Amino acid sequence: MAMSMAGAHVVVAASVDATTLHAPTSAPSHCIASKLVVPCGKTGTYAFDRHDTSAHCFGRKMAATEYCKEKIRNMDYLKLLGAGAVTLAAVTTTTFYYLTSRPQPIPLLCDLNDQTQEKDERYLLSFIEFACGEGMGNSQSIDLIVDPANQSEITDKNERSRMSKLCKNGKYLCEYEDGEVKTLYDAFKRGARVSNNGEAYGWKPSPSEPFQWISYNDVLVRAANVGAGLIAKGLKPENTTNVGIYSQNRVEYGITEQACYMYSMVLVPLYDTLGPEACTHIINQAEIKTVVCDKNVKVKAILNRIKETPDLESIILVEEPSEEMKELAQKHNIDLTSFAELEALGEKNPQEPKPAKPDDLCVLCYTSGTTGLPKGAMLTHRGTMATVVAAGAVLKPGGIDISPEDTLISYLPLAHSYERLLECYCVLNGARIGFFQGDVKLLLDDIKELQPTLFPSVPRLLNRIYDKVMSQINSGSGIKKKLFNMALASKENELKKSIIRNDSLWDKIVFKKIQASLGGKVKLITTGSAPLSPKVLHFLRCCAGCPVVEGYGQTECHAVCSVTLVGDPDTGNVGPPLPCCEIKLADVEEMNYYAKDNKGEVCIKGPNVFLGYYRDQAKTEEALDKDGWLHTGDIGQWLENGTLKIIDRKKNIFKLAQGEYIAPEKIENVYVRSPLVAQVFIHGESLKSSLVGVVVPDPEVLPGWAKTNLHVTQTMEELCANPDVKKQIMTDLTNIGKTGGLHSFEQVKDIFLYPEQFSVENGLLTPTFKAKRHELKLKFKSEIDEMYKNLYSLAAVVTVGDSNYARLTGVNKVLNMCVFILLLKSKMLLLLNFLFLRNTDVLRLDVIWKPHGKEIPYLQTLNTN
Incomplete structure (x- = not known):
């Protein structure tokens, strides 16, 4: 053997x-x-x-x-009993730790299946200092449990409008009528009091230096000096005085803002990345005499077009003015003053504060403008405070109680109402605001050092976080994947019970790095300005160790009108209405959306709705109807639990040649669910019968996928030119479109892969990360034309034999189904139904009518371009 x-x-x-x-x-x-x-x-x-x-x-x-x-x-029973005892002790210890450390479910505001309520009459509820922390009045709404299955109710049976369950007897939960907090100036003073003159604004002088802080009282002192300095330069302390600010988020921005509120002036922010034409338009329309700039380069941009802005008299520059700027300003007779000099001037010429009234304007917030010139939304102190109070009423019962111990990372543009609203909520409660260094590449470093507890974000950034984590998991070992999936399943189970925490064993073993990348102390993540994929939202709620809420709104309703409830594990909706407003859906007949089917255009009414567009009555009448309803242009749907879901877009719709309406943003939101895709731009034309698209692959995912599946290691440029990559992405988009409910005419028929991300810097996104559709169309005009040429160009001659098959030559792109009118040699018309066979040049002809039974020797096609 x-x-x-x-x-x-x-x-x-x-x-x-x-x-x-x-x-x-x-x-x-x-x-x-x-x-x-x-x-x-x-x-x-x-x-x-x-x-x-x-x-x-x-x-x-x-x-x-x-x-x-x-x-x-031969078994050693003592060893067996010992091993069993050790195992039992380990299981018992683990179970005991889990049961004792697991927190109680978050108290829900309402039944999550019924989140809005019915209202018969419209009143405003005087609501004194609610949901703002220490010193606030008591309210029964804090203890109100909202049924998850019933989160809103019908408010008007004729209008079919709905309200939050927090509203009692049909009354808005929003206004301060008594007490001290009525304006944004009052809010900042309250923050100074409740924080005991704590730290207000923080900044990093350089990447190597730590954050430095300025106290609430110091901000108020400097704001008084800035306001007095502006008055000394000729501005009047009244609500018709508009002050421009052209700057990134920084301490001087906050000081200027508070100065305006202290002296009844109106702040007019300019987006940091707005082009010269838009800035000129804003300066002229708002009749701005003074602009505060942070950098010399922005002063130069304004002075280069100074002949087009006759009202502009002075510029305040935060950084030290260069000699070039001094000479250029002098040449154009513009008063150029440093921010430090303005403060010194105000200190020498003090003025008593003249605070704004609640119904006064606080900001002219110009919309980012996806098309055309931006419009100035008139926002009031009352409207802003109403939104802040309503948001607090929703968040606080879920355990999100903002206090002086909290810190917000400020990096989203302050010119956007979303960021301003969050900062107002923070200062109202005496929290700290830390400004990023101004460089997105250093944002993660700023976050790790600042360790914020409040992290406002947008889908673009959260998608990148998700893609990076999943890329690392998918490229890891099988054990790593299994461990991650087990941890995710455990957190999902807790999430279903409204349990959210960051101290479980899985948090310490698996999710620690994800949470540490956000500073390790985040207790609330908010997302808005664009839809967030349900998959990403669910992932973050499991991994971040804190509530992640999604809001919906626009500048015209002070940034937000609905928000998901803390503790609601559901995705695919934007929550019930905030208690400061009501929402209805209006019929959109051309798109077959009807309110009776719980679908239609989202319309908002309440004190958080803006007054109108500054000096633009025509645009105001387009947005606000005679009954005060704001028409958003978004298509919404009421779900069974009373929450709102955004399903389509009205404003950017267009028709294809066959008469079908297309909402490109709806299609884009479906396609970005592909793990290979980061961004999508859908394009169509009224003279074309199909759609094409520009796709930006995900740089975190595509290279690894190509290496594993195609066995190639290439740069993003090379991958985008690789036909196998394009084929796979096209297939993926088609499949996702089908599962996402897209009709066949809504599916793209060709795509162009572009390696560079659409961004604010390259002018293809607005500062709030919305697509600039006009600019995208212009940039990719040649690629779009080429795609349509390939789709619709057919051979000039089709040879027909005795059979029902014809052979084409020179077909560049195969179509699924088209109907052509062909011109016969005998000058007679024949209508044929063409069924194109994919990946072949053979064409089947189904003859509808054959004249006089004659044999057709050949046909000549019409060019469809």
Whole structure:
């Protein structure tokens, strides 16, 4: 018997006689060799053929039985009992730790299946200092439990409008009528009081230096000096005085803002990345005499077009003015003053504060403008405070109680109402605001050092976080994937019970790095300005260790009109209305959306709705109807639990040649669910019957996918030019479109892969990360034209034989179904239904009418371009 040694085990070789425990040498031909190796004490192992059907099977079974009996006889029961005791102790300890450390479910505001309510009459509720922390009045709404299945109710049966469950007797929960907090100036003073003059604004002087802080009272002192300095330069302390600010988020921005509120002036922010034409338009329309700039380059941009802005008289520059800027300003007779000089001027010429009234304007917030010039939304102190109070009423019962211990990271543009609203909520409660360094590449470094507790974000950034994590998991070992999936499943189970925490074993083992990348102390993540994929939202709620809420709104309603409830695990909706407004859906007949079907254009009414567009009555009448309803242009749907879901877009719709309406943003939101895709731009034309698209692949995912699936290692530029990559992405988009409910005419028929992300810097996104559709169309005009040329160009001659098949030459792109009118040689018209076969040049002709039964020698196609 031949034997091979392997450590302490011996395997019996295959060449043994028929009396051994092995299978016979001639096994049936249909059997597949497969051996079962059984350890045999310390002497060796027996290998059994699983597929042996001979009589020797009985002998092998007997041997296995004897082996098992021998093992039982020789078993060390003390060791077994010891191992069992250790295992039981470990399980008991783990279970005890889980049960004792697991927090109670978050108290829900309402039944999550019924989140809005019915209202018969419209009143405003005087609501004094609600949901703002220390010193606030008590309210029963804090203890109100909202049924998850019933989160809103119908407010007007004729209008079919709905309200938050927090509203009692149909009254808005929003206004301050008594007490001290009525304006944004009052809010900042309250923040100084409740924080005991704590830290207000923080900044990093340089990447190597730590954050430095300025207190609330110091901000108020400097704001008084800035306001007095502006008055000394000729501005009047009244609500018709508009002050421009052209700056990134920084301490001087906040000081200027508070100065305006202190002296009844109106702040007019300019987006940091707005082009010269838009800035000129804003300066002229708002009749701005003074602009505060942070950098010399922005001063130069304004002075280069100074002849187009006759009202502008002075510029305040935060950084030290360069000699070039001094000479240029002097040349154009513009007063150029440093921010420090303005403060010194105000200190020498002090003025008593003249605060704004609640119904006064606080900001002219110009919309980012996806098309055309921006419009100035008139926002009031009352409207802003109403939104802040309503948001607090929703967040606080879920455990989000903002206090001076909290810190917000400020990096989203302050010119956007979303960021301003969050900062107002923070200062109202005495929290700290830390400004990023101004460089997005250093944002993660700023976050890690600042360790914010409040993290406002947008889908673009959250998608990048998700993609990066999943890319690392998918490229990791099988054990790593399994461990991650187990951790995710455990967190999902807790999330279903409204349990959110960051101290479980899985948090410490698996999710620690994800949470640390956001500073490690985040207790609330908010997302808005664009839809967030349900998959990403669910992932973040499990991994971030804190509530993640999604809001919906626009500048015209002070940034937000609905928000998901803390503790609601549902995705795919934007929550019930805030208690400061009501929402209805209006019929959109051309898109077949009707309010009776709980679908239609989202309309908002309440004190958080803006007054109108500054000096633009025509645009105001387009947005606000005679009853005060704001028409958003978004298509919404009421879900069964009373929450709102955004399903389409009205403003950017267009028709294809066959008459079908297309909402490109709806299609884009479906396609970005592909893990290979980061951004999508859908384009169509009224003279074309199909859609094309520009796709930006995800740089975190595509290279790894290509290496694994295509066995290629290429740059993003090379991958975008790779036809196999394009084919896979096209297939993925088609499949996702089908599962996402897209009609066939809503699916793209061709795509162009572009390696560079659409961004604010390259002018393809607005500062709030919305697509600039006009600019995208212009940039990719040649690629769009080429795609349509390939789609619709056919050969000039089609040869027809006796059969129903014709052969085309020069077909650049195969179509699924088209109907052409072909011109016959005999000058007669024949209508043919063409069914194009994919990936071939063979075409089947279904003849609808054949004139006089004559044979058709050949047909000449019409060019459809």
